[in-house]
Amino acid sequence: MDSNLRNEIYTKGLQWIKQAGENIRTKINNPLVVDTKSNPNDLVTTMDRETESFFVTKIKETYPEHAIVGEEGYGDKLSSMDGTVWVIDPIDGTMNFVHQKRNFAISVGIYQDGIGEIGFIYDVMSDILYHAKRNEGAYKDNVKLPSLKTDTNITEAIIAMNHFWLCPNKLVDEEVMQHFVRTIRGTRVYGSAALEFAFAAEGIINGYISMGLSPWDIAAGIIIFNEVGGVTTTIDGTPINMLEKNTILACNLVLQDEILSTVKEGRKSDAI
Structure with a gap:
């Protein structure tokens, strides 16, 4: 992606994510319509849908040639990551949003031909933004995050x-x-997978493991985590497919080898 275009998209994305966050904070105590999706604990609210619709409208008005993958289905049906693709989770941690009114995030990852270019994770109620541009480092608000410890x-x-x-x-x-x-x-x-990636990038936890996350859960987090030297693979150590659900292991290279060997040894024992 051309650096001028990337900076422009970054500025627009930053503006929109702040607007979306302010809208959520303003309405946080309003009555909610809460529905379920795949199971009784897979929640979706009117605010999830409203927030995703907001992003889709802004993106399509400004960049009609860009594609969108969104959790609530307002985006496009994609068979490849070719071109510029926005991957959006309007509220990551919906159960926290419903029950706690905190500990949730807006997650937006922007990819160019499958390569992560820009990542935003916005801790809405704390008004803290984790963000990164490829090869330019990761930040918590205006503070650059240091590289992960390797010892x-x-x-x-x-x-x-x-x-x-x-x-x-x-x-x-x-x-x-x-x-x-x-x-x-x-x-x-x-x-909230997005916040768990953000905390791993910040270094206040040393890694993250999950057995099934969708692209919108991880798109921004992978970009931000990469910028501090983190690596993200499946629990098998294979590359992430950004068009389907994945198991997730995110940590530094030193811990990755130990965790992968533990899991593989367990599978071997289970097969005997």
């Missing part, structure tokens, strides 16, 4: 991870994960 021992690591280990296809053996949890210093669950 972290697995026994000193704090890893964010959700609890969906007993998947239908048994992606990871439960006993292996129990051993893993006892090996590391601690685990955290924040209820």
Whole structure:
């Protein structure tokens, strides 16, 4: 992507995400219509839909040639990541939004031919913006985030991870994960993949593991995390497919080798 165009898109994206956040804060105590999607705990609200519609309208008015992937279905149906693609989660952490009125984020990742160019993760209620442009570093508001520490021992690591280990296809053996949890210093669950990526980029946690995230959950986070030296793969160590659901392992290279070997050893044991 041309640097002038990237700067222009960045400026527009920053403006829109701040506007969307202000709208959410203004209406945070208004009555909500809450529906469910794939299961009773997969929530969607009028605010999710309103926020995504806002972004889609702004993008299509300003950049009609750009494609959009959005959680609530207001975007395009894509078969490739060719061209400029905005990947949007209007409210990442909807359950937190509904029950807590905090600990949720707007997540916007902008890709050019499959390469992450710009990432925004906006912690709406705290008014904190994590953001990055490719090869220009990652920032928390106006403060540049340092590169990840590479001397972290697995026994000193704090890893964010959700609890969906007993998947239908048994992606990871439960006993292996129990051993893993006892090996590391601690685990955290924040209820928002975007914020968990942001916290990993900030260095206040050392990694993030999830057994099933959609592109809009991770698009911005991967871009921001890359800029501090983080790596994101599937739990198998393979590349992420930005058009489908993925298992996720995000950490630095040192921890990645140890975590991957633990998971693989568990699969091997489970197969015997």
